[in-house]
Amino acid sequence: MRKPVYISGAGVISAIGVGKDETLSALLEKRSGVGSMKYLTSKHVEIPVGEVKRSNAELMQMVGIKENPLTSRTVLMGIVALREALSEANLKSENIGSVHLVSSTIVGGMDRRELFFENESNCDREHAAAAIHNCGTSTEEIAGYFGSFASLSTVSTACSSATNAIISAAFMIESNMADIVVAGGAECLSLFHLNGFNSLMILDSHPCRPFDKERAGLNLGEGAAYLVLESESSIKRRGVRPLCRLAGYGNACDAFHQTASSPTGEGAFQAMQKALEKAELSPVEIDYINAHGTATLNNDESESCAIKRLFGERIPEVSSTKSYTGHTTGASGAVEAVISLLVLEKQFLPASLNFRTPMENGIVPVTDIHPKGEIKNIMSNAFGFGGNDSSIILSKV
Amino acid sequence: MTAGRVYIEAASQISIQEPLSENWMKAPVVCQEPFAKAVDPPWGQYFAPNQMRRSSAYLKRALAVSLEVLKRCNVEHPDAIISGTCFGSLERTNGFLKELCGNKEEALSPMFFMQAIHNAVSTTIAIATETKGYNTTYSHANMSFDAALSDGFMQMQLGNISNALVGGHEETSAIHFELLKKVGYVGVEGMVPYSDISVAMMLNTKESDENLCELAGVRLLNNPSLERVKEVADKMLQDAQVKNIDAVMTGANGNPSNDTPYFEMAKRLFKNKPLLTYKNLFGENFAASAAGVYAAAHIVKRETIGSIIVINRTEKNEVSLTILKRL
Numbered sequence: 242m243r244k245p246v247y248i249s250g251a252g253v254i255s256a257i258g259v260g261k262d263e264t265l266s267a268l269l270e271k272r273s274g275v276g277s278m279k280y281l282t283s284k285h286v287e288i289p290v291g292e293v294k295r296s297n298a299e300l301m302q303m304v305g306i307k308e309n310p311l312t313s314r315t316v317l318m319g320i321v322a323l324r325e326a327l328s329e330a331n332l333k334s335e336n337i338g339s340v341h342l343v344s345s346t347i348v349g350g351m352d353r354r355e356l357f358f359e360n361e362s363n364c365d366r367e368h369a370a371a372a373i374h375n376c377g378t379s380t381e382e383i384a385g386y387f388g389s390f391a392s393l394s395t396v397s398t399a400c401s402s403a404t405n406a407i408i409s410a411a412f413m414i415e416s417n418m419a420d421i422v423v424a425g426g427a428e429c430l431s432l433f434h435l436n437g438f439n440s441l442m443i444l445d446s447h448p449c450r451p452f453d454k455e456r457a458g459l460n461l462g463e464g465a466a467y468l469v470l471e472s473e474s475s476i477k478r479r480g481v482r483p484l485c486r487l488a489g490y491g492n493a494c495d496a497f498h499q500t501a502s503s504p505t506g507e508g509a510f511q512a513m514q515k516a517l518e519k520a521e522l523s524p525v526e527i528d529y530i531n532a533h534g535t536a537t538l539n540n541d542e543s544e545s546c547a548i549k550r551l552f553g554e555r556i557p558e559v560s561s562t563k564s565y566t567g568h569t570t571g572a573s574g575a576v577e578a579v580i581s582l583l584v585l586e587k588q589f590l591p592a593s594l595n596f597r598t599p600m601e602n603g604i605v606p607v608t609d610i611h612p613k614g615e616i617k618n619i620m621s622n623a624f625g626f627g628g629n630d631s632s633i634i635l636s637k638v
Numbered sequence: 639m640t641a642g643r644v645y646i647e648a649a650s651q652i653s654i655q656e657p658l659s660e661n662w663m664k665a666p667v668v669c670q671e672p673f674a675k676a677v678d679p680p681w682g683q684y685f686a687p688n689q690m691r692r693s694s695a696y697l698k699r700a701l702a703v704s705l706e707v708l709k710r711c712n713v714e715h716p717d718a719i720i721s722g723t724c725f726g727s728l729e730r731t732n733g734f735l736k737e738l739c740g741n742k743e744e745a746l747s748p749m750f751f752m753q754a755i756h757n758a759v760s761t762t763i764a765i766a767t768e769t770k771g772y773n774t775t776y777s778h779a780n781m782s783f784d785a786a787l788s789d790g791f792m793q794m795q796l797g798n799i800s801n802a803l804v805g806g807h808e809e810t811s812a813i814h815f816e817l818l819k820k821v822g823y824v825g826v827e828g829m830v831p832y833s834d835i836s837v838a839m840m841l842n843t844k845e846s847d848e849n850l851c852e853l854a855g856v857r858l859l860n861n862p863s864l865e866r867v868k869e870v871a872d873k874m875l876q877d878a879q880v881k882n883i884d885a886v887m888t889g890a891n892g893n894p895s896n897d898t899p900y901f902e903m904a905k906r907l908f909k910n911k912p913l914l915t916y917k918n919l920f921g922e923n924f925a926a927s928a929a930g931v932y933a934a935a936h937i938v939k940r941e942t943i944g945s946i947i948v949i950n951r952t953e954k955n956e957v958s959l960t961i962l963k964r965l
């Protein structure tokens with residue numbers, strides 16, 4: 242039998258708030274964090290974004306680190322979210338040495354490099370060090386704030402990065418490699434990201450409309466979130482309360498196109514199916530799906546098809562919380578896992594925003610926050626470029 | 639844990655050595671340049687010209703070396719494709735940044751962006767081979783490949799998969815050579831070249847004389863003391879049923895700030911064991927440790943050597959230990 246994996250702490254920061262409490266309030270009050278650009282300096286000010294409502298200076302102050310223009314916003318948000326997760330799991334600095342960290346990001350500290358790229362060839366050693374940042378650098382800097390974790394690793398699979406970090410962490414617990422692994426991701430808005438997605442012509446100039454017939458693309462967001470994964474024996478030994486169980490996970494590759502999903506959503510279908518198998522649950526036992534639901538033409542069509550293929554006539558309640566946070570890309574899988582955890586704890590449905598007209602053969606997302614029955618099992622999807630499709634299932638303890 | 643054994647069935651490389659060959663064992667290419675590009679194979683053998691026309695050399699190398707390993711193992715669709723890359727396609731990232739700053743955020747090439755995203759490597763291999771199984775990419779400095787190898791190893795221990803194509807892929811760039819020189823990472827007098835690497839290997843759980851070796855353990859540690867490394871290494875050797883390790887493969891590269899900690903570790907933990915190096919043959923880069931495991935696997939297969947421990951470490955003292963054992 243497979244070793245159970247519990248979640249004993251979580252932390253989050255996104256456009257809808259700092260911490261789980263603010264996040265919960267925004268979801269219950271149907272308040273989106275997507276709006277006009279304030280903190281990122283870009284020529285494309287007309288593009289709505291889901292920004293964390295704090296400047297870098299304010300974030301540095303919040304975590305008590307010296308102001309440094311070369312510190313990435315990704316790192317700052319990561320520290321805020323990780324601090325909350327560790328605190329909830331009652332892990333203190335003296336415990337960190339036996340805790341492992343698997344973090345994720347897509348471009349990490351690119352928000353710094355892009356600011357001085359044009360003068361890079363003449364830069365000093367300090368700027369050179371910032372220029373050669375890599376995904377792992379942001380993990381090391383986030384981790385370094387807390388001390389020396391037992392091991393570090395970084396996953397980078399585009400928009401499913403954080404979900405795959407959670408899956409990688411689960412392997413470590415199941416194979417007895419670790420007792421406690423914190424997993425999640427961090428990603429700030431950067432010109433690199435904004436212009437990259439813009440060059441693909443998948444950004445909506447309005448607040449995004451997941452699963453709506455008139456949807457016209459996604460809104461980029463930013464944020465960070467971490468979950469503390471823990472083995473049963475460790476939970477018992479430390480006497481901590483498990484918040485929920487990571488009941489299942491699945492990862493599959495659509496293997497269709499570098500930036501488009503297959504019309505039938507084969508990768509998504511297989512990822513969800515594997516997650517169900519791992520959790521030993523049948524489709525009818527899933528009460529809510531936190532969809533990837535980016536609101537691009539392609540994703541919502543493909544994801545709808547995959548969900549319909551897997552769940553048949555009895556489709557669970559589905560919503561996309563990207564209508565609140567924007568698409569937090571490298572952090573999204575963890576941000577949405579924390580939201581799913583809140584749903585399990587507080588028994589509500591995060592209603593999809595901006596939905597008016599159903600798409601042909603599409604999912605009709607839930608717009609009422611009141612659930613019809615008890616929510617016991619939640620599926621959370623995250624799909625990335627190239628068809629890196631992953632799905633996890635969180636279950637009540 | 640009494641999980642089944644994991645083997646390396648085949649492994650191949652594209653680097654400054656002769657591509658997709660093990661000739662480096664008999665007739666190594668000697669390269670004394672501080673910065674050298676890989677010797678690329680004729681791409682035509684591996685894919686149609688239009689198939690990879692717009693791809694960076696980095697993605698072509700990753701695909702060619704993967705196809706070579708799949709061919710050697712006679713596998714069409716592995717259960718998993720797991721890659722490690724620190725910078726992904728560096729040329730594409732720098733290209734996108736150049737356009738972004740030069741064109742003032744206008745008229746950017748989506749192709750540069752797409753190929754810059756680090757998981758492009760694992761998904762390109764999946765798309766080309768129509769492989770729908772587990773697929774992921776680790777990007778953690780020069781532990782990227784080690785994290786990928788550990789993922790494959792753990793999943794085999796768990797019985798999730800029975801084979802996995804694991805790779806380490808890194809592209810160099812002139813811009814990065816200059817930046818890395820400024821921080822003292824490369825270009826130091828007497829150091830091996832900074833160069834491209836693409837290594838792929840097939841892990842499987844099937845016992846066969848055809849396998850290169852057993853992969854008897856992989857562990858990643860962050861900022862361990864020497865005592866902690868010893869404790870973990872001893873436990874790994876015990877689990878692997880290796881009484882005495884025969885040789886130690888280090889990441890020494892001729893740069894004293896890199897080499898000293900390796901020599902210290904070897905002296906304290908593996909006294910009087912022969913030290914092997916691979917970066918003198920395959921160069922330095924952030925996926926170089928893939929070449930270390932690749933080289934050690936072939937050495938275990940072809941030389942009379944029973945077991946090798948491969949040590950990789952980062953300048954921030956993250957350490958990986960990998961044990962390879964003769965069949």
